[in-house]
Amino acid sequence: MEFELDSGNTAWMIMASSLVLLMTPGLAFFYGGMVRGKSVLNMMMMSFSAIGVAGLIWVLYGYSLTFGTDIGGIIGNPADFFGLAISDSESLMASSGVPATVAAGFQGTFAIITVALISGAIADRAKFGTWIAFAAIWVTLVYSPMAHMVWGGGLLGGDGITAALSTPIDFAGGTVVHINAGAAGLALALVLGKRKGFGTEPIRPHNLPFVMLGAALLWFGWFGFNAGSEFAADGTAGRAWVNTLVATGVAMLAWLATEKFRDGHATSLGAASGVVAGLVAITPAAAAVDTWGSIGIGVVAGILCALAVGLKYRFGFDDSLDVVGVHLVGGLVGTVLIGLFATDNAESFGVWYPDGALNGLFYGGGVTQLLTQIIVALVAVAFSFVATYLIGLLLKVTMGWRVSQEDEVGGIDLAVHGETAYETISQGSVIKEVRA
């Protein structure tokens, strides 16, 4: 196929890629503000390091594992585009005139943020080296197969396990990014075990303005994530943009209302979390639902996620920053509710879904799409949880996951990174020797 460059679409996709990349430093602030002051640097470092590790793997073989020639419906051939050797006619976005490197870069930012999201489940206690190793292994053995199965023509795509029903809809990554990261977070929280004091003493955010700054950066970047997933600058991208505004705002209000009703206060942490819950839930549905669908998804996501973040105390797993409550539950809400709200009414709402998908239950399509969405969601949860649990166990017996209890209590920042975020007293240091 002859490749014809579309500079408008290409300009938008380069911009969208940059927006999505900004989400990961944004996540560093979102997560960093939520931990205690003694471990904020480690928390932020887990996100920053994910950019390095996942970015490198992506250009070496991750892209090829995801979008290379299908092997058994599970994975792509890593040799196809090794080192991103790829011609524009093979571009994932060739039909919208976007060159191959731009397409690969855009997809790479998704791999990066997904790994970084998991770190919220293991705050304050993970060895940094083990985290780096985990990030590399996880992108290779969990993210790439999942993205391949959903978007690369594998088992969770149109010709996959639900082929007899309908084509699953995951516009921007409800299964690939959020269910994946959420289930992985649950697995790692179980492998690592609880922090000292979890469930017995209050472990509260040390800097809520950081959390809100992070949520703002995530929201801003998410417009690239969702509207960029159209791969073109057009009306469908505009629909994804509007839904990303509305569902998110509604989820924030729903979370705050739930909190106010249950606990008596509408908190800033609740607003920031509600924003992320809404963003997560609208992700798979971004362009596949109309205004009413996005409002519905926002309300349900805000309420359910607000209720779900308490589960870790009931069941005793230390998912420190609610990766499960927000990303797993939010991802499931969005993915499943597509089965109710999906519509391809492009005429009035600029809405779109892939060939082979059907309207949702509320739009006259019956229960088929709902069934498809549920099956895909459950398979994604099972694959991610089991694979991540095994990787986590392997690292536990080889490298070890936990820092010593002294270091955890004294602060992982000083113990692991040799720094503290907020120097409150001079420690009486004198420079003895400069190593030049």
Added chain:
Amino acid sequence: MKLVTGVIQPHRLDDVKSALEAAGVRGMTVSEASGYGRQKGHTEVYRGAEYTVDLVPKVRIEVLVADEDAPSIVDVVVGAAQTGKIGDGKVWTVPVDDVARVRTGEHGAAAL
């Protein structure tokens, strides 16, 4: 009356606190401190320069007790704070002339 003061490793605080509560202590003051004893700090390298860090983070815990309870309370703190490694800290007692409870104005043993 005696004031029992312990300067201990921060990660032992929880255990010391529960041991004191189990021993019947009903109030305490805890603050962050920094200092050194016989361990005399340690050397760190940061961004290519080597530093001697002599003041390391500690937790100070203070408890007011009746004279006859002081020796056993010291033992409780020592027992719960001990790891056997250098830098475990110290516990000491000093006599207290008087104690007043602000809310009621009570003095002496009644204010403990």
